[in-house]
Amino acid sequence: MSAARDLRSDIPMHPVTADFDRAGYHVFADGVDADDAEGLLAAIRQTRNFDSSLFLTEAEFDADPLYVGVNPRPGRNLLDAFDDYLGFVEHDPGVVEGLTAVLGGGYELLNRKIVCGVPASAVPDWLKRRITDNPVNNLGAYVKPQFRDVTYFYGIDFHQDLIDFKDRDADFVTLYIYLHPVGAHDAPLFLLENSHHLGATLFPHDLTRNDAGFLYGDRKGGTVQTTQKMLTGPAGYAAMWHSCTLHGTQPDAADNERLSLRYLFAKAPRALAAGMDAVNANLAGPLRLSATRTDLDAAGAAVIKGNTVNRV
Numbered sequence: 327m328s329a330a331r332d333l334r335s336d337i338p339m340h341p342v343t344a345d346f347d348r349a350g351y352h353v354f355a356d357g358v359d360a361d362d363a364e365g366l367l368a369a370i371r372q373t374r375n376f377d378s379s380l381f382l383t384e385a386e387f388d389a390d391p392l393y394v395g396v397n398p399r400p401g402r403n404l405l406d407a408f409d410d411y412l413g414f415v416e417h418d419p420g421v422v423e424g425l426t427a428v429l430g431g432g433y434e435l436l437n438r439k440i441v442c443g444v445p446a447s448a449v450p451d452w453l454k455r456r457i458t459d460n461p462v463n464n465l466g467a468y469v470k471p472q473f474r475d476v477t478y479f480y481g482i483d484f485h486q487d488l489i490d491f492k493d494r495d496a497d498f499v500t501l502y503i504y505l506h507p508v509g510a511h512d513a514p515l516f517l518l519e520n521s522h523h524l525g526a527t528l529f530p531h532d533l534t535r536n537d538a539g540f541l542y543g544d545r546k547g548g549t550v551q552t553t554q555k556m557l558t559g560p561a562g563y564a565a566m567w568h569s570c571t572l573h574g575t576q577p578d579a580a581d582n583e584r585l586s587l588r589y590l591f592a593k594a595p596r597a598l599a600a601g602m603d604a605v606n607a608n609l610a611g612p613l614r615l616s617a618t619r620t621d622l623d624a625a626g627a628a629v630i631k632g633n634t635v636n637r638v
């Protein structure tokens with residue numbers, strides 16, 4: 327495997343691309359502007375209380391259970407209301423350089439939204455009973471409709487961001503920004519280094535804990551030893567990863583919500599070869615799947631229990 331050479335030539339890869347090729351992610355050493363991050367955080371917190379008032383009652387949910395169409399979407403995305411604030415992320419020189427290195431010029435925004443790690447104190451007891459040990463606790467189904475312009479999580483098992491894109495190549499990256507300091511008890515992201523090397527695999531993933539981290543398999547005979555990385559840092563912390571890199575979070579054990587920005591950026595459709603092409607050429611598995619997960623029924627409700635990241 328040529329871990330530090332560019333697919334197009336014999337010149338060294340850009341450092342961000344080399345990180346992607348080696349480990350499946352890159353942390354921006356300087357992050358983005360912390361003051362701007364905290365200013366946006368304050369503005370977001372003015373829009374609602376991130377507590378139990380977000381949620382439907384059990385009777386309200388049972389009267390009309392809805393599991394799909396409950397995430398932010400065009401016309402219902404709180405982050406779009408703060409478009410004038412977002413230059414500190416979208417035009418940050420280090421972020422732009424990193425995205426350009428991996429995706430090439432003219433890269434495209436696929437999606438951007440606010441993600442809330444909901445603290446345990448805010449989740450109603452009836453809901454905790456229902457969702458305990460679910461692989462993916464996206465709480466949008468249980469949130470009042472007027473608040474579904476943000477994505478709310480209470481822990482999510484190790485997954486690839488390709489999970490939401492069946493029949494699409496892994497030609498995009500995730501950029502994640504912490505708007506306030508995130509420590510070990512603030513639902514930080516856990517990322518499995520090297521996991522992208524197996525390419526696209528079906529969720530829930532085949533992971534076995536060992537002394538070195540996790541042995542990850544593709545259920546076709548391929549395996550890779552991964553090392554767990556906990557992403558913690560100050561306001562403005564910024565990291566970016568491959569769409570086949572496994573990552574997850576535990577439930578938020580702190581008293582306050584964890585508020586972050588999640589961006590998805592992709593290569594332009596007719597872009598010339600970029601760093602992502604060199605990275606993907608080194609993957610051992612496929613770049614796309616016609617089905618990405620087996621944990622949901624036809625209505626979108628969880629039918630499989632078990633959550634690896636909660637046992638970390």
